[in-house]
Amino acid sequence: MRPKLANDAIGSVAVFLAFIFGITALNVLTPTKDTSVYERRALAQFPTVSVENVLSGGFAHDFGVFAQDQAAYRDEMRFVKSAVERTVFQKVTNNGVYPIGDRVYDQFHGIRDDYVSAAGRRMNEILAAVQPASAYLSLVPTKAQGLQDDRYLLSDQHAVADPLRDSVQADYVDLLWLADAGPGVRYYGADPHWTTSGAIDAYGALARGMGLDPVTGYRFEQFTDTYVGSEYGKAASWSVPLDTIELAHNDVIDGMSICRIETADRTVCHDSVYVPTPPESLDDYDVFLGGLAPIVEITNPAAPAGSHLVMFKDSYAHAVAPFLAQHYRTTTLVDLRYVERQYVLDNVDFDGADVLFLYSTSVINTDSRAVN
């Protein structure tokens, strides 16, 4: 007969061995993945084996990253961790975002006055250089501004908007109120960007501020109902659903075409402002104008010849640009994070153009090169 003590020990030993050998077996048997859909990034692959790589310690380091990225049930474990953080440790954040109910909010905290003042100074430099017909400035509120509870650490984004409003030599169009009433349907649940509905509201306010008559009445097409927003993977919360992206249509928007100037030597054109993302794409938001590019030019044959809008912008502008483009023959979107200012000044035609600076308060506050 086996001693009683040995029988008692079997459980612990069995659990431990099942744990380490079970997960090892799963790691070995599970095919290596190229990308993480939820985290929207490429996953590390098995590192290069070479004498140099091994002796430098590079192989050991890279193998550690590979093991973490390719860990069995990685997504499920990230959700487990998030749940424990919020239920056991009573945290309201996970990976730098607030998962609250079925929505995720970014942590907007800490005002970088130096970034804000630098952005304002550079906007004025651009305006002085291009002498636009009209100049406008507007700031996209962060979704987090809709949080009302003191439990969340949240800076007042007026600390970004007000100095820019006061210093930039452009007409200011206030959009911050869009988030004040709560995010509602103006923002995706797990992505910081505007929904199409939110973009239409923003467009209405922008158009009125720019002296334009907003166009209403659109047909809506569901592009996807499995949109993995950029905050979905950070939140890793079972209570947060995937988002739906809708595209707005009317005859004018459907008649537009775009050209994406991706490098000085490479321009790619499409006959729609909506560019279906390839199956391997990790970001369905790229459907708007084909995603980020240094310069994107929208052509609207239905608008009066010679009317031209140049938007200095970040990604938030992509959803709203097709609506504003209804009023201009040419709308040029410039992302100064990806192109030097001088190249833009030398190559974009500003003659008679309106200029709009449209930036998220969050981008201005966290990226020193948002306006370079």
Next chain:
Amino acid sequence: MVFSSLEFLFFFLPTILVAYFVAPTRFRNPVLLAGSLFFYAWGEPVYIVLMLVSITVNYGLALVIDAHRGRRRARLALLASVVVSLGLLGYFKYAGLLVSTVNSLLGIDLAAPDLALPIGISFYTFQILSYTIDVSRGNVPAQRRWVTLAMYISLFPQLIAGPIVRYKTIVGQLASRTHSLELFAEGVGRFTIGLAKKVLIANNIGLLWQAAQETSEPSVALAWLGIVAFTLQIYFDFSGYSDMAIGLGRMFGFTFPENFDHPYVSRTVTEFWRRWHMSLGQWFRDYVYIPLGGSRVPYWTWVRNVLVVWFLTGLWHGASWNFAIWGVYFGVLMILEKAFLRAFLERLPRVFSHAYLILAVMLSWTFFELTTADQILDYLGTMFGLSGAPFSNAEAVFLFQENLVLIVFGIVAATPVMAFLSRRAPQTRLVRVALVPAAQGALLLLSYAYLVDSSFNPFLYFRF
């Protein structure tokens, strides 16, 4: 490779367990040596040569010492062992500090050697010295088998972060040791607790310390919150690693000495150091303090002995003067405690002596963890309201709320309460056979979940 890494848990550990337990008994030491060398080479593919040279040289010197014990040749061999071991440690760990100090003092610009610190060199050097010194003292015979000695020095569970296992402690186990399901299960329990301490508590609360250091809105409250977080982080980090080492040792049939005994419940610094990193304290006591004369010497000689020991203890932790100051700080407190402080504290309610100890230790962590004088003075200035920072602000309140449960849990878990509750829990068969394994499984799974989603997994004592 650290124990709390996926490559250790799901690559190295399963492999070494299978290889070890499948191997015939006579091959188990060579298997463990090979595994340990692979483990070390994973992180130090070049410096493994240094460790092997050190092992081999001291293997030979110990044989000479043993063969000529009591004679001049043995003394010379011991001297050579000390010089070689400390010379390598000094060169690889302290040469940069020495050169930069000389440069500062003399206003010259000697080039400091650009050397990476070999992982674990402080630990294995002390183990080697304990071996040759004990052989010289006649406490143990020299090891005739190179493989056995090399396995002792490089044994992966304790190689890079201790506990510092002295040769005489496990010499019998090196030759022959018992393996059983009970021992393995004990090891599993200890390893699981250590992994959870490290991954679920230390790494998690370490983020709060990181936030306190990196804040752009410092406040008195956040500075104190940060140092409380580091106080917990370093305890759970290091004691968790020691638990994992002891647990792994148990799985392979070894019994390593304990390294921590709830140090934060101490009432004096002297008691704290009897409970914190015990294997290091015992090493310095046996190989430095007592040879210097210990306490059975005139008062001022004793004061010198204490300061020397704690100066060296501080420097052992890192090649930077802040560590030396950290060590001397504790030495001075021990001298004061012996002179009058302990007697004074004992007359007060216990809460005051506990508060004194916690405050003394928390302050020490500022100049342990922050390396430059500016950083240390800035942080201390903020803690004591001398920097102009507000008492509190929104970030401090937020981080306090965000980490409150973790802090409370950490404080409770740092006391013997858990062990007390564990002892008082009903020892029914259901508990032993089902609940304990289930709890261990849950902790392992949670640790895995945290490791998978963690980019913050430092090991604080790795640099020593």
